[in-house]
Amino acid sequence: MQRIAIKTSRRTELVDITRRIQEVVQQSGVKSGICVVYVPHTTAACTVNENADPDVARDILATLADLIPESGNYRHIEGNADSHIKATWCGQSETLIIEDGRIQLGRWQGIFFCEFDGPRSREVWVKVVPTG
Amino acid sequence: MQRIAIKTSRRTELVDITRRIQEVVQQSGVKSGICVVYVPHTTAACTVNENADPDVARDILATLADLIPESGNYRHIEGNADSHIKATWCGQSETLIIEDGRIQLGRWQGIFFCEFDGPRSREVWVKVVPTG
Amino acid sequence: MQRIAIKTSRRTELVDITRRIQEVVQQSGVKSGICVVYVPHTTAACTVNENADPDVARDILATLADLIPESGNYRHIEGNADSHIKATWCGQSETLIIEDGRIQLGRWQGIFFCEFDGPRSREVWVKVVPTG
Numbered sequence: 001m002q003r004i005a006i007k008t009s010r011r012t013e014l015v016d017i018t019r020r021i022q023e024v025v026q027q028s029g030v031k032s033g034i035c036v037v038y039v040p041h042t043t044a045a046c047t048v049n050e051n052a053d054p055d056v057a058r059d060i061l062a063t064l065a066d067l068i069p070e071s072g073n074y075r076h077i078e079g080n081a082d083s084h085i086k087a088t089w090c091g092q093s094e095t096l097i098i099e100d101g102r103i104q105l106g107r108w109q110g111i112f113f114c115e116f117d118g119p120r121s122r123e124v125w126v127k128v129v130p131t132g
Numbered sequence: 133m134q135r136i137a138i139k140t141s142r143r144t145e146l147v148d149i150t151r152r153i154q155e156v157v158q159q160s161g162v163k164s165g166i167c168v169v170y171v172p173h174t175t176a177a178c179t180v181n182e183n184a185d186p187d188v189a190r191d192i193l194a195t196l197a198d199l200i201p202e203s204g205n206y207r208h209i210e211g212n213a214d215s216h217i218k219a220t221w222c223g224q225s226e227t228l229i230i231e232d233g234r235i236q237l238g239r240w241q242g243i244f245f246c247e248f249d250g251p252r253s254r255e256v257w258v259k260v261v262p263t264g
Numbered sequence: 265m266q267r268i269a270i271k272t273s274r275r276t277e278l279v280d281i282t283r284r285i286q287e288v289v290q291q292s293g294v295k296s297g298i299c300v301v302y303v304p305h306t307t308a309a310c311t312v313n314e315n316a317d318p319d320v321a322r323d324i325l326a327t328l329a330d331l332i333p334e335s336g337n338y339r340h341i342e343g344n345a346d347s348h349i350k351a352t353w354c355g356q357s358e359t360l361i362i363e364d365g366r367i368q369l370g371r372w373q374g375i376f377f378c379e380f381d382g383p384r385s386r387e388v389w390v391k392v393v394p395t396g
Contacts, residue, residue: 036361040369040373041372042313042370047220048225049174049216049219055213059206059208063200067331072327076317084313085324088311088313088354093312093360095168095225104170109172127395128395129261129393131260165393166300166391187339187341188306188348191340191348192348192352195332223355226356227300227302229265229300229389229391236389238304240306241306261393
């Protein structure tokens, strides 16, 4: 398992980590297999979506903020109940396919770390599973 | 990795791909392992849910349309911001368990391709990982 | 594949299954790999979130109930359309990383079974995939 350090700069933010995940896979030397990207936090997540137009990430965050407002009728008293709920919305892991020594992504896809309670120092864990 | 071609016929639609995924697993000859189903698009997704009553799929799509309307206060100018957000809601991959040469599903479960910006020609990628 | 039996006691409920999943991994003897946790139901799911403050689970369930009410304009006539939609929100599987013979979790993370149409007798399926 490899650990990637991430420094976020806003309360909510999508950080493109595609290149850093590809580097882990390339350094593993695995040509065919799968790659698990795992976020060990309860107020952050990861997702795959478009990395061509940054407005897509902005629209995802704005819609999430409308549906799950920061100030709501929450019992969790740390002021980040919305962050926990958004994390469960997006999910803590992505499982990706490796062929030819690289993660296979669609033309417009990038891998994003989703910060929902920043700014913070965060980690992403990456596990490469070879096949054949 | 195997590629499955899918032709969707509506803007939003859940397409049952259970049988086609089972065929890929059977052709692989793998008896025990896992199967990663991956959608290489940013306005489509996959999910597992009931395939007995088609009203379940209809209710999922209708509820998503209520929560994430097609016309909203979006910045992404291609008119499909809602499609990107729905894709992140559902997720781009499913990881399934293989035993006895077949994907193990619950009694009422089917695997669905989720179209959120169709009709289009789409792909699903399938990777089989054997164990033991 | 190992099966874990779960008995839920309310209509919606998050049940902490972290210890039981860790036991399956330890009994497998696998030191390094991944672990797939799979829910074979269409009105239940699994997620990873905070297990220190039970108010986090309560806030997740309350927010889901606000967004996807039990009584809505649904076509599915069994009275649990909301349960199916919540299941797709949370997802049917989690993929976790194993090192040193244990699932690696963040400091505040626990693995939860999400009941959305209980009380019922349920199952969780666990598959351990060794690497190297």
